[in-house]
Amino acid sequence: MADEQKLTTRAEDFSAWYNEVVLRAALADYSPVRGCMVIRPNGYGIWERMQRALDDMFKATGVRNAYFPLFIPESFLSREAEHVEGFAPETAVVTHGGGKKLDEPLVVRPTSETIIYAMFAKWVQSYRDLPLLINQWANVVRWEMRTRLFLRTLEFLWQEGHTAHATHDEAEAEARLILGVYRRFMEEWMAMPVITGLKTESEKFAGALRTYACEAMMQDNKALQAGTSHNLGQNFARAFDVTFQTEAAGRGGAGGGAGTDYVWNTSWGVSTRMIGGLVMTHGDDVGIRIPPRLAPTELVIVPIYRNDEQRAQVLEAADRVRDDLASGAAAIRAQVDRRDNMTPGAKYFDWELQGVPLRMELGPRDLDKQQGVLVRRDTREKQPVALAQAAGTARTLLDTIQRDMHAAALARREANSVRGPITAARFREIMDGEGAFVYAGWCGSAACEARIKEETKATIRVLPDPEFRSADPPQSCLACGERATAEALWAKAY
Amino acid sequence: MADEQKLTTRAEDFSAWYNEVVLRAALADYSPVRGCMVIRPNGYGIWERMQRALDDMFKATGVRNAYFPLFIPESFLSREAEHVEGFAPETAVVTHGGGKKLDEPLVVRPTSETIIYAMFAKWVQSYRDLPLLINQWANVVRWEMRTRLFLRTLEFLWQEGHTAHATHDEAEAEARLILGVYRRFMEEWMAMPVITGLKTESEKFAGALRTYACEAMMQDNKALQAGTSHNLGQNFARAFDVTFQTEAAGRGGAGGGAGTDYVWNTSWGVSTRMIGGLVMTHGDDVGIRIPPRLAPTELVIVPIYRNDEQRAQVLEAADRVRDDLASGAAAIRAQVDRRDNMTPGAKYFDWELQGVPLRMELGPRDLDKQQGVLVRRDTREKQPVALAQAAGTARTLLDTIQRDMHAAALARREANSVRGPITAARFREIMDGEGAFVYAGWCGSAACEARIKEETKATIRVLPDPEFRSADPPQSCLACGERATAEALWAKAY
Numbered sequence: 001m002a003d004e005q006k007l008t009t010r011a012e013d014f015s016a017w018y019n020e021v022v023l024r025a026a027l028a029d030y031s032p033v034r035g036c037m038v039i040r041p042n043g044y045g046i047w048e049r050m051q052r053a054l055d056d057m058f059k060a061t062g063v064r065n066a067y068f069p070l071f072i073p074e075s076f077l078s079r080e081a082e083h084v085e086g087f088a089p090e091t092a093v094v095t096h097g098g099g100k101k102l103d104e105p106l107v108v109r110p111t112s113e114t115i116i117y118a119m120f121a122k123w124v125q126s127y128r129d130l131p132l133l134i135n136q137w138a139n140v141v142r143w144e145m146r147t148r149l150f151l152r153t154l155e156f157l158w159q160e161g162h163t164a165h166a167t168h169d170e171a172e173a174e175a176r177l178i179l180g181v182y183r184r185f186m187e188e189w190m191a192m193p194v195i196t197g198l199k200t201e202s203e204k205f206a207g208a209l210r211t212y213a214c215e216a217m218m219q220d221n222k223a224l225q226a227g228t229s230h231n232l233g234q235n236f237a238r239a240f241d242v243t244f245q246t247e248a249a250g251r252g253g254a255g256g257g258a259g260t261d262y263v264w265n266t267s268w269g270v271s272t273r274m275i276g277g278l279v280m281t282h283g284d285d286v287g288i289r290i291p292p293r294l295a296p297t298e299l300v301i302v303p304i305y306r307n308d309e310q311r312a313q314v315l316e317a318a319d320r321v322r323d324d325l326a327s328g329a330a331a332i333r334a335q336v337d338r339r340d341n342m343t344p345g346a347k348y349f350d351w352e353l354q355g356v357p358l359r360m361e362l363g364p365r366d367l368d369k370q371q372g373v374l375v376r377r378d379t380r381e382k383q384p385v386a387l388a389q390a391a392g393t394a395r396t397l398l399d400t401i402q403r404d405m406h407a408a409a410l411a412r413r414e415a416n417s418v419r420g421p422i423t424a425a426r427f428r429e430i431m432d433g434e435g436a437f438v439y440a441g442w443c444g445s446a447a448c449e450a451r452i453k454e455e456t457k458a459t460i461r462v463l464p465d466p467e468f469r470s471a472d473p474p475q476s477c478l479a480c481g482e483r484a485t486a487e488a489l490w491a492k493a494y
Numbered sequence: 495m496a497d498e499q500k501l502t503t504r505a506e507d508f509s510a511w512y513n514e515v516v517l518r519a520a521l522a523d524y525s526p527v528r529g530c531m532v533i534r535p536n537g538y539g540i541w542e543r544m545q546r547a548l549d550d551m552f553k554a555t556g557v558r559n560a561y562f563p564l565f566i567p568e569s570f571l572s573r574e575a576e577h578v579e580g581f582a583p584e585t586a587v588v589t590h591g592g593g594k595k596l597d598e599p600l601v602v603r604p605t606s607e608t609i610i611y612a613m614f615a616k617w618v619q620s621y622r623d624l625p626l627l628i629n630q631w632a633n634v635v636r637w638e639m640r641t642r643l644f645l646r647t648l649e650f651l652w653q654e655g656h657t658a659h660a661t662h663d664e665a666e667a668e669a670r671l672i673l674g675v676y677r678r679f680m681e682e683w684m685a686m687p688v689i690t691g692l693k694t695e696s697e698k699f700a701g702a703l704r705t706y707a708c709e710a711m712m713q714d715n716k717a718l719q720a721g722t723s724h725n726l727g728q729n730f731a732r733a734f735d736v737t738f739q740t741e742a743a744g745r746g747g748a749g750g751g752a753g754t755d756y757v758w759n760t761s762w763g764v765s766t767r768m769i770g771g772l773v774m775t776h777g778d779d780v781g782i783r784i785p786p787r788l789a790p791t792e793l794v795i796v797p798i799y800r801n802d803e804q805r806a807q808v809l810e811a812a813d814r815v816r817d818d819l820a821s822g823a824a825a826i827r828a829q830v831d832r833r834d835n836m837t838p839g840a841k842y843f844d845w846e847l848q849g850v851p852l853r854m855e856l857g858p859r860d861l862d863k864q865q866g867v868l869v870r871r872d873t874r875e876k877q878p879v880a881l882a883q884a885a886g887t888a889r890t891l892l893d894t895i896q897r898d899m900h901a902a903a904l905a906r907r908e909a910n911s912v913r914g915p916i917t918a919a920r921f922r923e924i925m926d927g928e929g930a931f932v933y934a935g936w937c938g939s940a941a942c943e944a945r946i947k948e949e950t951k952a953t954i955r956v957l958p959d960p961e962f963r964s965a966d967p968p969q970s971c972l973a974c975g976e977r978a979t980a981e982a983l984w985a986k987a988y
Contacts, residue, residue: 032570032612033563033600041558041628048559064535065542069527070602070633070649071586076526092565093590094602097648098637099583106527108564108588108602118526128835134535139564139633143592154591155564341622 035154045296071106076114079239086206150276158271164263171264182227191291191405197462209233218280221435223491229268237262287353292398304363330391431456441474441484448479529648539790565600570608573733580700644770652765658757665758676721685785685900691956703727712774715929717985723762731756781847798857824885925950935968935978942973
C-alpha cells in the first residue's frame with residue numbers, strides 16, 4: 001500500500017488487477033468465514049439494479065416469485081441419481097439444531113430442484129395447473145475449495161426459476177425463452193455480449209436433459225459462464241412423483257388411458273457472479289466501468305471551489321443541476337459529491353475507480369458561463385454543456401455510453417475469436433498464450449473433449465446456436481481429425 | 495375437506511381459522527422440512543410490496559443495502575456475553591462441509607450483529623466514516639420448537655439494519671428514527687395501528703442497551719410484536735473492537751486524549767411475520783383482506799357471460815377497462831379473471847378468499863349501459879360505475895378502503911383496551927377470558943413482571959411512548975400494589 005493511487009494493470013497481472021479493483025472500488029470484501037464474501041453497498045447497488053431488471057423481464061413472461069426452505073433433507077438430494085452425484089460432494093451439512101443432534105442431517109441448498117419439485121407434487125393436479133412458472137431469489141451454498149470474489153464463493157446470491165409443463169416441447173420452449181431473456185439482459189443491460197448454445201453431456205447440469213448457457217469473453221480471453229437454462233425432462237418429476245391429469249383424460253377424450261403423466265420441468269439461474277463478469281468485461285487500469293443502465297449513480301457532480309464563498313455558490317448550483325437532472329423525462333440518477341476533505345482531483349480519481357459513467361465538473365468560471373463540463377468514464381472524453389441543456393445532453397450521452405460499451409466489448413471478443421481450419425498444435429499454442437474463443441469441429445466423443453481439456457485446460461463452452469456458427473462450418477474434429485458432427489466453441493474458462 | 499366452501503370462523507377457533515385462511519388463500523404452505531414453510535406467490539407478492547415500501551423509506555434516511563455471510567463462526571457468537579446466552583440455544587449448526595468435518599462449526603445466522611460488526615471494525619477508522627448506515631435483506635434461522643405459519647418458523651425472511659455512530663445520542667436518535675419508520679409503514683401501508691414503546695429488561699434484545707418495539711393487536715386481542723429497534727450502546731463495539739478516531743483527535747483539538755473511542759451501534763428488523771399480522775388484523779370469515787397499498791392486485795375484473803358471443807364481447811371490454819385502469823394517474827394494478835371453468839360466483843368467492851380489495855363485475859347488461867359494478871372487499875358494498883369514470887372512481891375507492899381498514903382496526907383495538915384503576919383479580923379475569931390491551935401501573939421490578947406472566951401468561955409488551963399513555967396515569971403496580979414508576983401495556987402475545 002506504498003502507493004495508494006496505482007492499481008496493478010490488467011497487462012501485468014489480470015487476476016491481481018481483478019481482486020484489487022473489486023476491493024478498492026468497494027464492491028466486496030473478504031469475510032472472516034473461509035470462502036464467503038461480503039457484498040458492500042457499491043456492489044449490492046449493482047445487484048439490486050440487476051435484480052429489478054431481470055425480475056421485470058421474468059414477470060412479463062408470467063413468472064411469479066416464491067420462497068422455499070434453505071434446508072433440504074439429505075435423503076431428498078439422493079432421489080435423482082445424477083443430481084446427487086453432482087452436488088453431494090460440495091454440500092454444507094447441518095447436523096445439530098437447538099442443541100440436539102438431528103435425526104436426519106439437513107443440507108444447505110446448493111440449488112433447489114429437490115425441495116421445489118416436492119412442493120410441485122402437492123400443487124399440481126391437473127393440466128389446468130400448468131404451466132406452473134415460479135422463481136426464487138435466494139442464497140445458495142456450494143463448498144468450493146478455491147474461491148474468487150464474485151466468481152466462485154461458498155455462498156452466493158442468485159435467482160432460480162423452476163417451471164412445470166404438460167409437454168416436452170413446452171418445457172423446451174420455456175428453457176429457450178429464458179435463455180433469450182438472459183441474453184437480452186446481458187447485452188442490453190450489462191453491455192456484455194454473449195454466445196448462447198448447448199452444453200455437452202459432460203458439462204450439463206446434474207439431472208438435466210439439456211443445458212443451455214450464455215458464455216461471455218473476459219478481457220483475459222477466458223470464458224465466463226454467465227447464466228444457464230435447463231430442460232430437465234421428466235427426471236425430477238419421476239423422482240418426486242409430480243404428475244397431472246392430462247387434458248385428454250380431463251375431457252374424457254380418446255387416449256386418456258391411465259390419464260396421468262409426469263410433468264416436464266425447466267430450471268434456470270443467474271447469480272452475483274455476473275458482477276464479476278461486469279468487472280472483467282468493462283474494467284480498465286483506473287477502475288471499474290459500470291454500464292449506465294446498471295449504475296446506481298449515473299452521474300456525479302464534482303463541485304470546484306477555492307473558498308467558502310465559492311463553495312456556497314457552487315454547491316447551491318450543483319444541487320439545482322442535480323434536481324434538474326433527476327426530474328422529468330431524463331430521470332438521471334445523479335448525486336453531488338459534497339465531501340469537503342478531498343480535492344476535486346482526488347474525487348475524479350475516486351469516481352473513476354468506482355466506475356460512475358458520467359461526471360460533471362462545476363466551478364465558478366463554469367457558472368459564469370452557465371455551463372458544466374461532462375466527462376465520460378468509458379472514453380474519458382470531455383465536453384462542455386450548457387446547464388439549461390444538461391439533462392437532455394446527459395441522457396443522450398448515457399445512452400451512447402451504454403451502446404458504445406457493448407460495441408467495444410463485442411469488437412474485443414470478435415478480435416479475439418478464431419474461426420476456420422485449425423491444427424491441434426496451433427490450438428495448443430493459442431491456449432498456452434493469449435487465449436481466444438476458438439470455433440472448431442467436434443466429433444461428438446466425450447473422449448476427444450476430455451483429451452483437449454487435459455492437454456490445454458480448454459473446454460467446449462457451448463455448441464453455439466445457429467446465429468453464432470461459422471458461415472463455413474468446420475469439417476473435422478479438433479482432437480481426432482475424424483468427421484465433425486458439430487461446431488464447438490472452445491475456450492479456457494472461469 | 496367435506497365442504498370446501500366454509501372456513502372455520504374466527505369466533506369458533508381463531509387459531510384454526512388463521513391456519514386455514516393462510517393455506518386456502520395460498521399465502522404459504524407447509525414444507526417437508528420441520529418448522530420451515532414455503533411462501534407461495536400470493537404471500538410473496540405481499541412481501542415484495544412490503545420490501546419495496548420499506549426499502550424506499552430506509553434509503554430516504556441514507557441507509558444502503560449490503561450482504562453478509564449466512565455462516566457465522568461459532569466463536570463470534572460468544573464474544574458478547576448476553577448475546578450468546580440469548581441465541582446459542584436456538585441455532586442450527588453446520589459441522590460438515592465438502593464431505594469433511596469442519597475445524598470450527600459454523601452457525602447459521604440467527605441475526606447478524608457479530609459478523610457485521612466484525613466487518614465494521616475493518617471499515618471504520620475515523621469520525622469521517624460515521625455514521626455508517628447499512629441494511630441487509632436476508633434469511634435467518636432460529637431453532638424454534640413450536641412453529642406457526644409466518645408467525646414463528648425455523649427460517650424466516652427479514653431485513654436487519656445495522657448502524658454505527660460517533661455518540662450515544664446519535665445512536666439513540668437512529669433507533670428512534672427507525673421505530674418511527676416502522677410505525678409509519680405499519681399504519682400507512684399495512685393499515686395496522688401499533689403502540690410503540692420501550693421493552694423491559696427481561697424482554698429486550700440479547701446484547702442491547704435498550705429495545706424499542708411496535709406492538710399490534712390481533713383480532714383475538716393478543717399482541718403481535720411486529721418490529722424492533724435496538725440501541726446497542728457500545729456492547730458489540732467492545733466485543734469486536736470497532737473503534738474510530740474522534741473528531742477532536744482528528745483536528746488535534748483539546749480533549750483528544752487517546753483520540754479513539756468505540757462506536758455506538760443500533761440494529762433493527764422486521765420480518766415476514768408481518769404477513770401473519772396482516773392476516774390476523776384484517777381477515778374475516780370469508781378470507782384475508784389486503785390493504786390496497788400492499789395488494790399485488792388491487793382490482794380484479796370478473797367477466798359475466800352466458801355464451802361464446804357474449805364471452806368475446808365482455809372479455810374484449812374487460813381488457814380495455816383493465817388497460818384504462820392501469821394507465822395514467824390512477825395506475826391501478828388490475829387483472830381480468832379469464833378462467834373459463836368457473837362460474838362468476840365461484841370467482842367472487844375465490845377473490846374474496848384471496849383478499850383483493852376491489853372487484854368489478856362486468857356483464858352484457860352492464861356493457862349496454864357502459865358501466866360496471868364495483869364491490870369493496872372490506873365492506874362488500876356494491877356500487878355501479880360508469881366505465882368512462884372507472885379509473886378515477888376506483889382509485890378514490892381504494893384510497894378510502896385503505897383509510898377505512900386502518901380506522902376499523904384502530905377502533906377495534908381501542909374498544910378492546912382497558913385503562914384506569916384495575917385489580918389483579920379483574921386483570922386475571924380479562925386475560926383468562928377475551929383478552930385485552932391493559933394499561934396498568936408497574937413498580938419496575940422484574941419479579942412483579944415475572945409473577946404476572948406466570949399467573950396469567952400476559953407480559954409487558956412495552957412501556958408506551960408518551961402519545962399512547964393514559965391521561966390519568968396509573969398510581970400503583972398491578973402486581974404488588976406499590977407505587978408505580980411507569981405505565982405498562984400488558985397483554986398476552988404471539
